[in-house]
Amino acid sequence: MSTGISPLARVLSRFLLFSTLILALSVVFKARSRLSLLYPSFITPPPTYHTTMSYTQERYIAELAVQRASILTQKVFFEKAKGTVSKDDKSPVTIGDFGAQALIIQAIRKNFPNDDIVAEEEASSLREDKALSAEIWRLVKDIKLDDAESDNILGGPLASEESMLDIIDEGKSAGGAKGRVWALDPIDGTKGFLRGGQYAVCLGLIVDGDVKVGAIGTPNLPVDDAATIDASTGAQQADSSANGVLFSAVLGEGATSRPLATGALAAAKPISMRPVADIAHSVFCEGVEAGHSAQGDNAAVAERLGITAPSVRLDSQAKYCSIARGAGDIYLRLPVKKDYQEKIWDHAAGDLIVREAGGQVTDIYGNRLDFSKGRTLAANKGVVAAPAAFQDQVIDAVKVVLKL
Numbered sequence: 001m002s003t004g005i006s007p008l009a010r011v012l013s014r015f016l017l018f019s020t021l022i023l024a025l026s027v028v029f030k031a032r033s034r035l036s037l038l039y040p041s042f043i044t045p046p047p048t049y050h051t052t053m054s055y056t057q058e059r060y061i062a063e064l065a066v067q068r069a070s071i072l073t074q075k076v077f078f079e080k081a082k083g084t085v086s087k088d089d090k091s092p093v094t095i096g097d098f099g100a101q102a103l104i105i106q107a108i109r110k111n112f113p114n115d116d117i118v119a120e121e122e123a124s125s126l127r128e129d130k131a132l133s134a135e136i137w138r139l140v141k142d143i144k145l146d147d148a149e150s151d152n153i154l155g156g157p158l159a160s161e162e163s164m165l166d167i168i169d170e171g172k173s174a175g176g177a178k179g180r181v182w183a184l185d186p187i188d189g190t191k192g193f194l195r196g197g198q199y200a201v202c203l204g205l206i207v208d209g210d211v212k213v214g215a216i217g218t219p220n221l222p223v224d225d226a227a228t229i230d231a232s233t234g235a236q237q238a239d240s241s242a243n244g245v246l247f248s249a250v251l252g253e254g255a256t257s258r259p260l261a262t263g264a265l266a267a268a269k270p271i272s273m274r275p276v277a278d279i280a281h282s283v284f285c286e287g288v289e290a291g292h293s294a295q296g297d298n299a300a301v302a303e304r305l306g307i308t309a310p311s312v313r314l315d316s317q318a319k320y321c322s323i324a325r326g327a328g329d330i331y332l333r334l335p336v337k338k339d340y341q342e343k344i345w346d347h348a349a350g351d352l353i354v355r356e357a358g359g360q361v362t363d364i365y366g367n368r369l370d371f372s373k374g375r376t377l378a379a380n381k382g383v384v385a386a387p388a389a390f391q392d393q394v395i396d397a398v399k400v401v402l403k404l
Protein backbone atom coordinates (compact mmCIF):
# COMPACT_ATOMS: atom_id res chain seq x y z
CA MET A 1 0.00 0.00 0.00
CA SER A 2 1.28 3.42 -0.91
CA THR A 3 1.84 6.03 1.92
CA GLY A 4 1.26 8.82 -0.57
CA ILE A 5 4.83 10.21 -0.06
CA SER A 6 7.15 9.90 -3.01
CA PRO A 7 10.73 8.64 -2.43
CA LEU A 8 12.01 12.08 -3.50
CA ALA A 9 9.87 13.82 -0.87
CA ARG A 10 11.08 11.36 1.76
CA VAL A 11 14.75 12.11 0.93
CA LEU A 12 14.02 15.83 0.92
CA SER A 13 12.27 15.75 4.30
CA ARG A 14 15.13 13.74 5.85
CA PHE A 15 17.62 16.25 4.42
CA LEU A 16 15.59 19.13 5.88
CA LEU A 17 15.44 17.46 9.28
CA PHE A 18 19.20 16.79 9.22
CA SER A 19 20.16 20.37 8.27
CA THR A 20 17.85 21.81 10.94
CA LEU A 21 19.63 19.63 13.47
CA ILE A 22 23.10 20.82 12.30
CA LEU A 23 21.93 24.45 12.42
CA ALA A 24 20.56 24.05 15.94
CA LEU A 25 23.78 22.43 17.12
CA SER A 26 25.95 25.19 15.64
CA VAL A 27 23.82 27.86 17.35
CA VAL A 28 24.26 26.12 20.68
CA PHE A 29 28.05 25.82 20.22
CA LYS A 30 28.41 29.47 19.20
CA ALA A 31 26.45 30.66 22.21
CA ARG A 32 28.55 28.44 24.46
CA SER A 33 31.86 29.77 23.16
CA ARG A 34 30.63 33.41 23.39
CA LEU A 35 29.60 32.81 26.93
CA SER A 36 32.93 31.25 27.74
CA LEU A 37 34.70 34.32 26.34
CA LEU A 38 32.62 36.61 28.50
CA TYR A 39 32.62 34.38 31.55
CA PRO A 40 35.45 31.85 31.19
CA SER A 41 34.61 30.31 34.54
CA PHE A 42 31.05 29.57 33.36
CA ILE A 43 32.26 26.95 30.91
CA THR A 44 35.84 26.16 31.99
CA PRO A 45 36.03 25.38 35.69
CA PRO A 46 38.81 27.36 37.43
CA PRO A 47 42.00 25.36 38.10
CA THR A 48 41.72 23.91 41.56
CA TYR A 49 45.38 23.12 42.19
CA HIS A 50 45.89 26.47 43.97
CA THR A 51 43.90 25.35 46.93
CA THR A 52 44.00 21.58 46.85
CA MET A 53 47.60 20.72 46.03
CA SER A 54 49.68 20.00 49.06
CA TYR A 55 53.10 20.13 47.36
CA THR A 56 54.29 17.22 49.49
CA GLN A 57 56.54 15.85 46.76
CA GLU A 58 57.92 19.29 45.86
CA ARG A 59 58.82 19.97 49.48
CA TYR A 60 60.46 16.57 49.84
CA ILE A 61 62.55 16.94 46.69
CA ALA A 62 63.49 20.52 47.60
CA GLU A 63 64.65 19.41 51.05
CA LEU A 64 66.69 16.49 49.73
CA ALA A 65 68.22 18.61 46.95
CA VAL A 66 69.17 21.39 49.37
CA GLN A 67 70.59 18.83 51.77
CA ARG A 68 72.77 17.22 49.09
CA ALA A 69 74.01 20.59 47.81
CA SER A 70 74.80 21.66 51.39
CA ILE A 71 77.07 18.63 51.72
CA LEU A 72 79.02 19.90 48.71
CA THR A 73 79.35 23.43 50.11
CA GLN A 74 80.73 22.03 53.36
CA LYS A 75 83.19 19.85 51.50
CA VAL A 76 84.30 22.86 49.45
CA PHE A 77 84.70 24.95 52.59
CA PHE A 78 86.82 22.41 54.42
CA GLU A 79 88.93 21.59 51.39
CA LYS A 80 89.24 24.99 49.77
CA ALA A 81 88.12 27.92 51.87
CA LYS A 82 89.20 27.11 55.40
CA GLY A 83 92.01 29.42 56.31
CA THR A 84 91.49 31.68 53.31
CA VAL A 85 89.05 33.87 55.22
CA SER A 86 88.86 37.41 53.86
CA LYS A 87 91.44 36.73 51.18
CA ASP A 88 90.69 38.03 47.73
CA ASP A 89 90.58 34.54 46.28
CA LYS A 90 86.92 34.03 45.44
CA SER A 91 87.39 30.60 43.87
CA PRO A 92 86.10 28.56 46.85
CA VAL A 93 82.76 30.25 46.72
CA THR A 94 82.67 30.04 42.95
CA ILE A 95 83.24 26.29 43.15
CA GLY A 96 80.53 25.94 45.78
CA ASP A 97 78.10 28.15 43.84
CA PHE A 98 78.39 26.31 40.53
CA GLY A 99 78.54 22.86 42.06
CA ALA A 100 75.52 23.38 44.31
CA GLN A 101 73.54 24.86 41.43
CA ALA A 102 74.31 21.84 39.21
CA LEU A 103 73.28 19.35 41.89
CA ILE A 104 70.00 21.10 42.67
CA ILE A 105 68.96 21.69 39.07
CA GLN A 106 69.63 18.03 38.28
CA ALA A 107 67.26 17.04 41.10
CA ILE A 108 64.55 19.41 39.81
CA ARG A 109 64.97 18.22 36.21
CA LYS A 110 64.74 14.58 37.26
CA ASN A 111 61.54 15.07 39.25
CA PHE A 112 59.78 18.01 37.59
CA PRO A 113 61.10 18.09 34.02
CA ASN A 114 58.66 20.73 32.76
CA ASP A 115 59.24 23.36 35.44
CA ASP A 116 61.13 26.61 34.85
CA ILE A 117 64.19 27.50 36.90
CA VAL A 118 65.52 30.94 37.83
CA ALA A 119 68.99 30.42 39.29
CA GLU A 120 71.68 32.92 40.20
CA GLU A 121 74.64 31.48 38.30
CA GLU A 122 75.33 30.76 34.64
CA ALA A 123 78.10 28.68 33.13
CA SER A 124 79.48 30.90 30.33
CA SER A 125 82.56 32.02 32.32
CA LEU A 126 83.09 28.46 33.48
CA ARG A 127 83.18 27.14 29.92
CA GLU A 128 86.19 29.39 29.32
CA ASP A 129 88.01 28.33 32.47
CA LYS A 130 88.77 24.66 31.87
CA ALA A 131 90.82 24.24 35.04
CA LEU A 132 88.05 25.63 37.26
CA SER A 133 85.43 23.54 35.50
CA ALA A 134 87.54 20.39 35.99
CA GLU A 135 88.03 21.25 39.66
CA ILE A 136 84.29 21.71 40.22
CA TRP A 137 83.57 18.43 38.44
CA ARG A 138 86.13 16.63 40.62
CA LEU A 139 84.23 17.74 43.73
CA VAL A 140 80.70 17.39 42.37
CA LYS A 141 80.95 13.95 40.82
CA ASP A 142 81.30 12.16 44.16
CA ILE A 143 78.70 14.06 46.16
CA LYS A 144 75.83 11.89 47.28
CA LEU A 145 73.47 11.44 50.18
CA ASP A 146 74.40 8.62 52.55
CA ASP A 147 70.97 7.11 51.99
CA ALA A 148 71.05 5.40 48.57
CA GLU A 149 67.30 5.56 48.05
CA SER A 150 67.16 9.32 48.72
CA ASP A 151 70.15 9.84 46.45
CA ASN A 152 68.48 7.85 43.71
CA ILE A 153 65.36 10.01 43.99
CA LEU A 154 67.56 13.00 43.17
CA GLY A 155 68.89 11.32 40.04
CA GLY A 156 72.14 9.87 41.39
CA PRO A 157 75.47 11.32 40.29
CA LEU A 158 75.72 13.76 37.37
CA ALA A 159 76.68 12.13 34.07
CA SER A 160 79.72 14.15 32.99
CA GLU A 161 81.53 17.49 33.23
CA GLU A 162 79.89 18.65 30.00
CA SER A 163 76.41 17.77 31.23
CA MET A 164 77.19 19.59 34.49
CA LEU A 165 77.79 22.79 32.51
CA ASP A 166 74.58 22.31 30.53
CA ILE A 167 72.61 21.70 33.72
CA ILE A 168 73.98 24.88 35.32
CA ASP A 169 72.64 26.80 32.32
CA GLU A 170 69.13 25.49 32.81
CA GLY A 171 68.59 28.19 35.42
CA LYS A 172 68.14 30.99 32.91
CA SER A 173 64.36 31.20 32.89
CA ALA A 174 62.89 34.70 32.88
CA GLY A 175 60.39 33.85 35.65
CA GLY A 176 57.11 35.75 35.64
CA ALA A 177 53.46 35.54 36.59
CA LYS A 178 52.58 32.21 34.95
CA GLY A 179 53.51 28.61 35.60
CA ARG A 180 55.87 26.82 37.96
CA VAL A 181 59.19 28.54 38.59
CA TRP A 182 61.90 27.36 40.97
CA ALA A 183 64.07 30.18 42.39
CA LEU A 184 67.54 28.97 43.35
CA ASP A 185 70.41 30.63 45.19
CA PRO A 186 73.04 27.88 45.47
CA ILE A 187 75.04 29.85 48.05
CA ASP A 188 73.41 32.91 49.55
CA GLY A 189 75.69 35.01 51.71
CA THR A 190 78.87 34.29 49.77
CA LYS A 191 80.87 36.57 52.07
CA GLY A 192 79.60 34.70 55.12
CA PHE A 193 80.60 31.42 53.48
CA LEU A 194 84.17 32.61 52.95
CA ARG A 195 84.34 33.98 56.48
CA GLY A 196 83.17 30.70 58.02
CA GLY A 197 80.03 32.54 59.15
CA GLN A 198 76.46 32.16 58.01
CA TYR A 199 75.39 31.23 54.51
CA ALA A 200 72.38 29.42 53.07
CA VAL A 201 71.41 27.11 50.21
CA CYS A 202 68.01 28.41 49.14
CA LEU A 203 65.28 26.97 46.93
CA GLY A 204 61.70 28.15 46.48
CA LEU A 205 58.87 27.08 44.20
CA ILE A 206 56.73 29.90 42.81
CA VAL A 207 53.46 28.94 41.12
CA ASP A 208 51.66 31.63 39.13
CA GLY A 209 53.65 34.29 40.99
CA ASP A 210 52.97 32.94 44.47
CA VAL A 211 55.57 31.14 46.61
CA LYS A 212 54.22 27.67 47.47
CA VAL A 213 57.28 25.83 48.76
CA GLY A 214 60.53 26.94 50.39
CA ALA A 215 63.59 25.02 51.58
CA ILE A 216 66.74 26.52 53.10
CA GLY A 217 69.85 24.72 54.30
CA THR A 218 72.00 26.63 56.79
CA PRO A 219 75.07 24.47 57.47
CA ASN A 220 76.48 26.86 60.07
CA LEU A 221 73.39 27.72 62.12
CA PRO A 222 73.17 26.00 65.50
CA VAL A 223 70.68 23.11 65.61
CA ASP A 224 69.49 24.41 68.98
CA ASP A 225 66.95 27.20 68.38
CA ALA A 226 67.91 28.85 71.64
CA ALA A 227 71.69 28.73 71.16
CA THR A 228 73.19 32.17 71.02
CA ILE A 229 75.11 33.01 67.93
CA ASP A 230 77.78 35.65 68.07
CA ALA A 231 75.71 38.83 67.93
CA SER A 232 78.32 40.78 66.03
CA THR A 233 79.54 38.26 63.47
CA GLY A 234 76.78 35.65 63.23
CA ALA A 235 79.38 32.90 63.46
CA GLN A 236 78.34 29.43 64.50
CA GLN A 237 78.94 27.31 67.57
CA ALA A 238 82.50 26.17 68.05
CA ASP A 239 81.43 22.52 68.11
CA SER A 240 80.67 21.94 64.43
CA SER A 241 78.54 18.85 65.12
CA ALA A 242 76.02 21.16 66.83
CA ASN A 243 75.50 23.05 63.57
CA GLY A 244 73.45 22.56 60.42
CA VAL A 245 69.71 23.12 60.03
CA LEU A 246 67.27 22.42 57.20
CA PHE A 247 64.21 24.68 57.15
CA SER A 248 61.16 24.26 54.94
CA ALA A 249 57.59 25.43 54.47
CA VAL A 250 54.57 24.83 52.29
CA LEU A 251 51.97 27.56 51.87
CA GLY A 252 49.17 27.00 54.35
CA GLU A 253 50.93 24.11 56.07
CA GLY A 254 53.40 25.75 58.40
CA ALA A 255 57.17 25.89 58.64
CA THR A 256 59.50 23.22 60.03
CA SER A 257 63.14 22.72 60.86
CA ARG A 258 65.28 19.61 61.26
CA PRO A 259 68.96 18.88 61.65
CA LEU A 260 70.73 19.01 58.29
CA ALA A 261 71.59 15.31 58.08
CA THR A 262 73.66 13.58 55.41
CA GLY A 263 71.35 10.63 54.76
CA ALA A 264 67.57 10.25 54.91
CA LEU A 265 65.81 13.35 56.23
CA ALA A 266 65.90 13.71 60.01
CA ALA A 267 62.63 14.19 61.92
CA ALA A 268 61.12 17.65 61.45
CA LYS A 269 59.52 19.87 64.09
CA PRO A 270 57.21 22.83 63.58
CA ILE A 271 58.76 26.25 64.12
CA SER A 272 57.15 29.57 64.89
CA MET A 273 58.11 33.13 65.66
CA ARG A 274 58.65 34.01 69.28
CA PRO A 275 55.71 35.58 71.08
CA VAL A 276 56.86 39.03 72.19
CA ALA A 277 54.44 41.06 74.29
CA ASP A 278 56.21 44.40 73.88
CA ILE A 279 57.92 45.40 70.66
CA ALA A 280 60.61 47.18 72.70
CA HIS A 281 61.79 43.76 73.85
CA SER A 282 62.33 42.40 70.35
CA VAL A 283 65.64 41.76 68.62
CA PHE A 284 66.68 42.79 65.13
CA CYS A 285 68.45 40.58 62.60
CA GLU A 286 70.37 42.46 59.95
CA GLY A 287 73.03 41.94 57.30
CA VAL A 288 76.72 41.92 58.04
CA GLU A 289 78.08 43.65 54.97
CA ALA A 290 77.80 47.43 55.17
CA GLY A 291 77.43 47.57 51.39
CA HIS A 292 74.23 45.50 51.58
CA SER A 293 72.87 46.53 54.92
CA ALA A 294 71.78 50.00 56.02
CA GLN A 295 72.84 49.50 59.60
CA GLY A 296 72.54 53.20 60.49
CA ASP A 297 68.93 53.39 59.31
CA ASN A 298 68.18 50.09 61.10
CA ALA A 299 69.52 51.56 64.34
CA ALA A 300 67.30 54.63 63.92
CA VAL A 301 64.24 52.37 63.41
CA ALA A 302 65.20 50.33 66.48
CA GLU A 303 65.47 53.51 68.53
CA ARG A 304 62.02 54.70 67.42
CA LEU A 305 60.58 51.35 68.50
CA GLY A 306 62.33 51.52 71.88
CA ILE A 307 64.51 48.49 71.09
CA THR A 308 67.73 48.45 73.06
CA ALA A 309 69.07 44.90 72.51
CA PRO A 310 71.98 44.74 70.06
CA SER A 311 71.14 43.47 66.56
CA VAL A 312 72.16 39.97 65.53
CA ARG A 313 74.18 40.27 62.35
CA LEU A 314 73.93 37.36 59.93
CA ASP A 315 74.71 36.90 56.28
CA SER A 316 72.18 35.38 53.94
CA GLN A 317 68.61 34.10 54.33
CA ALA A 318 69.72 32.66 57.68
CA LYS A 319 68.14 35.95 58.86
CA TYR A 320 64.67 34.84 57.71
CA CYS A 321 65.25 31.40 59.24
CA SER A 322 66.40 32.86 62.55
CA ILE A 323 63.35 35.02 63.11
CA ALA A 324 61.09 32.16 61.93
CA ARG A 325 62.35 30.03 64.83
CA GLY A 326 62.40 32.78 67.43
CA ALA A 327 66.15 33.47 67.45
CA GLY A 328 65.45 37.15 66.79
CA ASP A 329 62.20 38.86 65.83
CA ILE A 330 62.53 41.49 63.13
CA TYR A 331 64.54 41.40 59.88
CA LEU A 332 65.22 44.72 58.24
CA ARG A 333 66.78 45.07 54.82
CA LEU A 334 66.43 48.75 54.06
CA PRO A 335 67.63 49.94 50.65
CA VAL A 336 71.29 50.90 50.40
CA LYS A 337 71.58 51.67 46.72
CA LYS A 338 68.66 53.56 45.26
CA ASP A 339 68.35 51.50 42.08
CA TYR A 340 69.10 48.03 43.45
CA GLN A 341 66.41 45.48 42.62
CA GLU A 342 66.28 42.53 44.97
CA LYS A 343 66.59 39.10 43.27
CA ILE A 344 63.82 36.56 43.70
CA TRP A 345 66.30 33.82 44.71
CA ASP A 346 67.46 35.97 47.65
CA HIS A 347 63.93 36.01 49.15
CA ALA A 348 61.45 33.42 47.84
CA ALA A 349 62.12 30.61 50.32
CA GLY A 350 62.72 32.92 53.30
CA ASP A 351 59.56 34.94 52.65
CA LEU A 352 57.41 31.81 52.84
CA ILE A 353 59.19 30.29 55.84
CA VAL A 354 58.67 33.48 57.86
CA ARG A 355 55.01 33.87 56.84
CA GLU A 356 54.29 30.24 57.67
CA ALA A 357 55.93 30.75 61.07
CA GLY A 358 53.50 33.55 61.91
CA GLY A 359 55.34 36.54 60.51
CA GLN A 360 54.67 39.09 57.83
CA VAL A 361 57.08 40.01 55.06
CA THR A 362 56.66 43.22 53.10
CA ASP A 363 58.75 45.88 51.42
CA ILE A 364 59.43 49.25 53.07
CA TYR A 365 56.02 50.55 51.96
CA GLY A 366 54.19 47.63 53.57
CA ASN A 367 53.45 45.82 50.27
CA ARG A 368 53.83 42.05 50.03
CA LEU A 369 56.85 40.89 48.03
CA ASP A 370 55.72 40.32 44.45
CA PHE A 371 57.41 37.28 42.88
CA SER A 372 55.53 37.59 39.59
CA LYS A 373 57.74 40.27 38.02
CA GLY A 374 60.52 38.11 36.60
CA ARG A 375 63.99 37.50 38.02
CA THR A 376 63.87 40.51 40.35
CA LEU A 377 61.41 41.96 42.86
CA ALA A 378 60.92 44.88 40.49
CA ALA A 379 57.77 46.11 42.23
CA ASN A 380 59.32 46.26 45.72
CA LYS A 381 61.94 48.21 47.64
CA GLY A 382 63.73 46.67 50.61
CA VAL A 383 62.34 44.06 52.98
CA VAL A 384 60.72 44.28 56.41
CA ALA A 385 59.87 41.00 58.17
CA ALA A 386 58.30 40.99 61.62
CA PRO A 387 55.75 39.19 63.79
CA ALA A 388 52.39 39.86 62.12
CA ALA A 389 51.14 41.85 65.13
CA PHE A 390 54.09 44.29 64.94
CA GLN A 391 54.34 44.74 61.19
CA ASP A 392 52.38 48.00 60.98
CA GLN A 393 54.35 49.57 63.81
CA VAL A 394 57.66 48.61 62.20
CA ILE A 395 56.56 49.93 58.80
CA ASP A 396 55.47 53.22 60.40
CA ALA A 397 58.89 53.61 62.01
CA VAL A 398 60.63 52.73 58.73
CA LYS A 399 58.58 55.35 56.91
CA VAL A 400 59.55 58.04 59.41
CA VAL A 401 63.27 57.15 59.31
CA LEU A 402 63.41 56.89 55.51
CA LYS A 403 61.13 59.94 55.11
CA LEU A 404 58.74 58.01 52.84
Ligand SMILES: Nc1ncnc2c1ncn2[C@@H]1O[C@H](COP(=O)(O)OS(=O)(=O)O)[C@@H](OP(=O)(O)O)[C@H]1O
Residues within 6 Å of the ligand: 120, 185, 187, 188, 189, 190, 191, 192, 286, 287, 288, 289, 290, 291, 292, 293, 314, 315, 316, 317, 336, 337, 340, 346
Ligand atom coordinates in the same frame (compact mmCIF):
# COMPACT_ATOMS: atom_id res chain seq x y z
N1 LIG B 1 73.16 46.48 47.13
C1 LIG B 1 72.65 45.35 47.60
N2 LIG B 1 71.66 45.41 48.48
C2 LIG B 1 71.14 44.31 48.98
N3 LIG B 1 71.54 43.06 48.63
C3 LIG B 1 72.51 42.93 47.76
C4 LIG B 1 73.12 44.07 47.20
N4 LIG B 1 74.04 43.64 46.37
C5 LIG B 1 74.01 42.33 46.39
N5 LIG B 1 73.11 41.87 47.25
C6 LIG B 1 72.75 40.45 47.49
O1 LIG B 1 72.55 40.15 48.84
C7 LIG B 1 72.99 38.82 49.09
C8 LIG B 1 73.65 38.76 50.41
O2 LIG B 1 72.76 39.21 51.29
P1 LIG B 1 73.09 39.20 52.76
O3 LIG B 1 71.79 39.32 53.46
O4 LIG B 1 73.95 38.03 53.08
O5 LIG B 1 73.87 40.51 52.92
S1 LIG B 1 74.91 40.79 54.00
O6 LIG B 1 76.16 40.47 53.33
O7 LIG B 1 74.72 40.01 55.17
O8 LIG B 1 74.75 42.20 54.24
C9 LIG B 1 74.00 38.50 48.07
O9 LIG B 1 73.64 37.23 47.58
P2 LIG B 1 74.80 36.16 47.19
O10 LIG B 1 75.42 36.75 45.97
O11 LIG B 1 73.96 35.00 46.89
O12 LIG B 1 75.71 36.04 48.36
C10 LIG B 1 73.87 39.57 47.04
O13 LIG B 1 73.47 39.06 45.81
Ligand SMILES: [Mg+2]
Residues within 6 Å of the ligand: 185, 187, 188, 189, 345, 346
Ligand atom coordinates in the same frame (compact mmCIF):
# COMPACT_ATOMS: atom_id res chain seq x y z
MG1 LIG C 1 72.03 35.56 47.34
Ligand SMILES: [Mg+2]
Residues within 6 Å of the ligand: 097, 120, 185, 186, 187, 188, 189, 190
Ligand atom coordinates in the same frame (compact mmCIF):
# COMPACT_ATOMS: atom_id res chain seq x y z
MG1 LIG D 1 74.35 33.30 45.75
Ligand SMILES: [Mg+2]
Residues within 6 Å of the ligand: 120, 190
Ligand atom coordinates in the same frame (compact mmCIF):
# COMPACT_ATOMS: atom_id res chain seq x y z
MG1 LIG E 1 75.93 36.55 44.18
